[in-house]
Amino acid sequence: MAPLRYPGIESAARAVLSALDVQFSDLKDVSCCPAPGVFRSFDQQTWLAISARNLALAEVQNADIITICNGCFASLFEVAYILNNDREKLDEINAILADIDLEYNCTTNVKHFADILFKDIGVKKIADSVNYPYKNLKIAVHYGCHFLKPSNVKNIDDPERPMILDKLVEAVGATSVDYMDKNRCCGAGGGVRARAKEVALKMTADKLENIEKAGANCIVDICPFCHLQFDMGAMELGKTNIPVVNLAQLYGLAFGIDKSKLGLDIQAVPIKLDKG
Amino acid sequence: MELRIDMTDEVEVVEKKAKLVNPEFVEEVIKAGAVSVNLCWQCGTCTASCPSGLHTAFRVRKLIRRVQLGFMDEVLPADDMWMCTTCYTCHERCPRDVKIPEIIFTLRNMAVKMGYMAETHKKAATLLVKTGHTIPLDDKAKALRKKVGLIETPLTTLSNSEALEEVQKILRHTGFDKIVGA
The missing domain is CATH 3.40.50.11810 (Rossmann fold)
Structure with a gap:
């Protein structure tokens, strides 16, 4: 939503994080989080798998994820939480990610911009x-x-x-x-x-x-x-x-x-x- | 004068309605993941907390009761449950720990599988299949990004066709493209 509708929010967030000495880089090749309200409503397995791919891409780089959107935060954080706590579901999702030679091992932390500002800075x-x-x-x-x-x-x-x-x-x-x-x-x-x-x-x-x-x-x-x-x-x-x-x-x-x-x-x- | 009331019609209507009850529905909903649905004892805290219910006929408490009783045909095709913004206020306040948004997601998944899906939602789903995103990167978006000093195309599936193919593979695996008719 921010990058394509309100890019000023993305650009401002980058500038503010830099001003506060937070190191970050773009997480390349990611897709939509995917948006929780719609995609979790359509098909929860798809919601989990697409989000797990994004989490796994961060895991490969050993990086945490910062989101500037409550929707992205809902999907990424809650999918990470579900997969951390449900071994059977994790296996199901990893069987899907195997199609693209990816595996998620539950090590990615997902943080909201506001939470980082309040607690970490x-x-x-x-x-x-x-x-x-x-x-x-x-x-x-x-x-x-x-x-x-x-x-x-x-x-x-x-x-x-x-x-x-x-x-x-x-x-x-x-x-x-x-x-x-x-x-x-x-x-x-x-x-x-x-x-x-x-x-x-x-x-x-x-x-x-x-x-x-x-x-x-x-x-x-x-x-x-x-x-x-x-x-x-x-x-x-x-x-x-x-x-x-x-x-x-x-x-x-x-x-x-x-x-x-x-x-x-x-x-x-x-x-x-x-x-x- | 003899007062005679013909009850035949009413009996027929009630019998017809009763046949629509599917006692297995609640079990299907539980099996699909909404395990807390039978914990609800109908206090109505959810309905009283619902911002959408202030403006619509959507009543969370009634939705849960309909599921418990097996009124599948009143639940799945109806607009009602799509009025929920998933604000989680009911989830926070429920004294029985009924995970109401989880139940609503489960019901919506069932409805979508049966083909009940709004055209606007199909559009968003199709965009995910085609681009990996739900908002199009058009010339306007590119111009706005440039104006605030960002690169025109984000470094996502929008700029890497192999990454997009990965997403599309996942969507084929889960059958999402078929589910949403994309």
């Missing part, structure tokens, strides 16, 4: 990298569903009262505002946007209304599919006063990274934030 180092603070900015954070849930599998933060993303946006000096049903879904997932856009949009409208009531200047998310739902949804609903900003784009602005890399103007609702 830390809010302090991020705050120290901020050259242009946003003191007056009121941010409505949107975690998205698959960063934290299912929490028995992900075990990252409290799924009902999380704080990671709130702390991460406050590192730029901004305030994270509370709003009604803050942890609710954007509406896009599970193949609903593709199958029943009007239903997805009703859920988005709920979120946008609650965010507006809380007086937020922007939404900050960590998932390009939620991003698309808020950005295109704002236009489809005719409610374009609150832009949606990916965490990497927010950090790009606050660190002072070249704006042309951040894709601020290649959204339906361009990103314009006032510094305080």
Whole structure:
């Protein structure tokens, strides 16, 4: 989703990770994660096998995987979890991967961009990298569903009262505002946007209304599919006063990274934030 | 005056409905991996937590009950379960540890195998088969990537035909291309 629809998110994430001294390289030859809402719904064995191929490609390089998308995170992390814990399933999937001379041995760690920022880098180092603070900015954070849930599998933060993303946006000096049903879904997932856009949009409208009531200047998310739902949804609903900003784009602005890399103007609702 | 009510029609309707119940359905669902379905005792926490149910007729609790009772023909062809965004709120809150999204994935897999699949979903599935991705790399996407300083074609199956062939081999092995009619 990010590389082909919101490349500014990919480009911003690369620049932010570099600014924070995280070493990374492209995992070559991978395919779609594949998207959990649709492909797990169509055929779970295919979902497992295609995702296991991606995990195995990282394993060959002895590398961890960083994802900048909750959907990719859901597929890669949960498939790794299933295969780690179900020997029979692992054997079945490896029998499929044998067709392409590949085997998965359950050693790949999958991490979400936001989790790396919070746990491996830390809010302090991020705050120290901020050259242009946003003191007056009121941010409505949107975690998205698959960063934290299912929490028995992900075990990252409290799924009902999380704080990671709130702390991460406050590192730029901004305030994270509370709003009604803050942890609710954007509406896009599970193949609903593709199958029943009007239903997805009703859920988005709920979120946008609650965010507006809380007086937020922007939404900050960590998932390009939620991003698309808020950005295109704002236009489809005719409610374009609150832009949606990916965490990497927010950090790009606050660190002072070249704006042309951040894709601020290649959204339906361009990103314009006032510094305080 | 004699009051006479003819019950014949109603009896016929009930008998017809009862014949549609497939008591083996729940066993099939469990065998396909949704092992927690019979743990549900119908409290309704899932329905009360469902963001989609606020705007649609989709009721998670009823879906689970229909599966338990064997109402296969009311479950698999219907739109209802496709209204779930897989937000996992029900999964988090279920007091019986029923893995509801897992059940929904299993049911959707069954429905797709029977040919119940939305055209828009077929489109996404076909793109995976053809490109290894679900979003096309068109001129617009290339231009946007260039604009933000990225290489135009990501170093994925989009830029290596051998990698794409690997993905397509897997899809043939699992029969995905046939399942989705791609």
